[in-house]
Amino acid sequence: MNIFIAIIYSLILVIQLIVPYVSKEDIFFGVRIPEEAFNNADLSKIKNKYYILVLSLGIPITAGLTYITLTFSNPILMTIGVLALIFIYYGIYIYCNKRTLELKKSMKWQYNNKQTVTIDTTFSKVKNTKSLASPWWFLIPLAIIAVNVLVAYIYYPHIPQTMVKHYNQYGIADAWKQKSSKTIYDMPIVMTILTLIMYVAYKIIGWSKQQINSKNPTESLEKNKRFRYLCSIYFLIISTLLNIMFTFINFTTIGLIKVTSSNIMVFPFVICILIIVSSIVISIYAGQGGSKIRLNKNSTKDSENTDRNDDSYWKFGIFYVNRDDLSLFIEKRFGVGWTINFGRPIIVVFFCALVGIILILHYIN
C-alpha cells in the first residue's frame, strides 16, 4: 500500500518535471518567445531554476504527503495536502512565468518575422469525422456498465444485506449502506456519469480551436491531427480502464469477488498508476499539440511567418481569457491538453457545472 501511494505522488512530481519539455517549441512557461531567443542564457537560467525549485520543494512535499496519507485516515487533511501540492507546483510555474515575461520585456525581443495566424479551411469539416477515433468505441465502456447492471440484478439474492459504501486507503471498510433495489445500482450510476464525462472530454477535442504553427503550417497541421487522434484514443482507453476498476470494486462490494482487505486496493491502484503513466508517455511522445511528433515525410520548407504575440490573453501563463475569441476550448500553454476560454461566460458555467457534478457524485456515495 505504502509503495502505491508513494508512486502516485512521485508521478505527479514527474509530470511537473516534464512540463517544460512537452510544451510547444516557442512557448517558455506560458510566454511566447521569438525564435532568435530560444538559446538565450537568461532563459536557460529560468528553466534551471524551475527544475531546482520543483525538485527541492517537490521531493519533501511528496514525502510529507505520503506520510500523511499513510498515517492519518483523515480525508480533510489529505485534501489540504493535495491542494498545498497543487498550489506549490503552480506557484513555481507562475513565478517562472513572471520572470520570463520580465526577461522578454527587458530584452525587447523583436519579432523580425511577420506575425500571422494560419488556419486550414477544411479543418472544421474533417475534424468532426475522421480526425478522432470512432465514437462507437464508447460502446465498450458502456457494455461494461451493462454487465454491472445485469450482474447486480441477477446476483441480488446473494448480495449481503449491509453493503460496504466506502473503503479507506488501506482497503478497510469505513462506511456501509443497506442493500435495496436502488442502492445496488449506485456504482453503475457513478460509472455512467464518469463515462459521460469522458465522452464530453472526447468531443471537446473535436470542438477545440485549430491552432497551427505559422512557421510551418503543413507540418503543424499534420502533427496536430495526429495528436488529436491520439488523445481521443487515450480518453477511450481511460474510460474503459476506469470502468473495469469500478467493476472490480462493485463486484467486491456485492460479494461476487472475495478479496482480503490488504489486497483490495492493489487492483485500483495499479489501474490508477497505469492511467497516469500512460498520460506521461503520450505527453513525452507527442508533446503539446503534437509538437514533438516526428513525421516521416519530407518536411516542407519553413515560411517566414511566426505566430501572433498573444501573451496578454494568458493570465499567469495558465488561464486563457479572451472575450473577443469565439472559441470555447483552446490548447493549454501549461502542459499537454486543452483548457477553456475563461473570457466566455457560458464556458465558465459549463466548467462549474462539471465541478458540481463531481461534488454531487461524491456526496451521493
Added chain:
Amino acid sequence: MLLTIDFESDTPIYIQLKRQIVKGIAKGELVKGESLPSVRQLAEDIGINMHTVNKAYTMLKNEGFIIMDRRIGAVVNPSGFSATKEYQETLTNDLDFIIAEATTRNISKDSFINICNKIYCDYEIKKK
C-alpha cells in the same frame, strides 16, 4: 487550403481574407463547389469578429466567387466565374493606376509584361 492573416498589416483583414480566397481559387486549392467554413467557424478559427468574415464573404458573393447555400453554407461558385463588364472596367481601372505608378518609376513595358507572365505562369503551374 491554408489561409494566413497578418494582424499587423496595413491591409484590412477582410481584404486579406477575400484576396486569399480568390488566390486559392486561382491556384486550384479551392475547387468549384467546395464548401468554405461557416462565418462563425472561420471567425473562431482565426480569432476575429464575425462581422469581418461576413464582410469578406459578402464581397465575394457580390463578385460571384462564392454562393451562400442555405443548407451547406458558403460554397465556391459551382458554375464558375465570368468576366462581367463591370469586372473588366474594374480591371482596367486598377491596372491603369498600377501602370501609371510603374511608368513614373521607369518600369518598361517589357519588364511589366515579364512580371505579368511570371505571375500567370505560377498560377498555371499551381493549377496543375
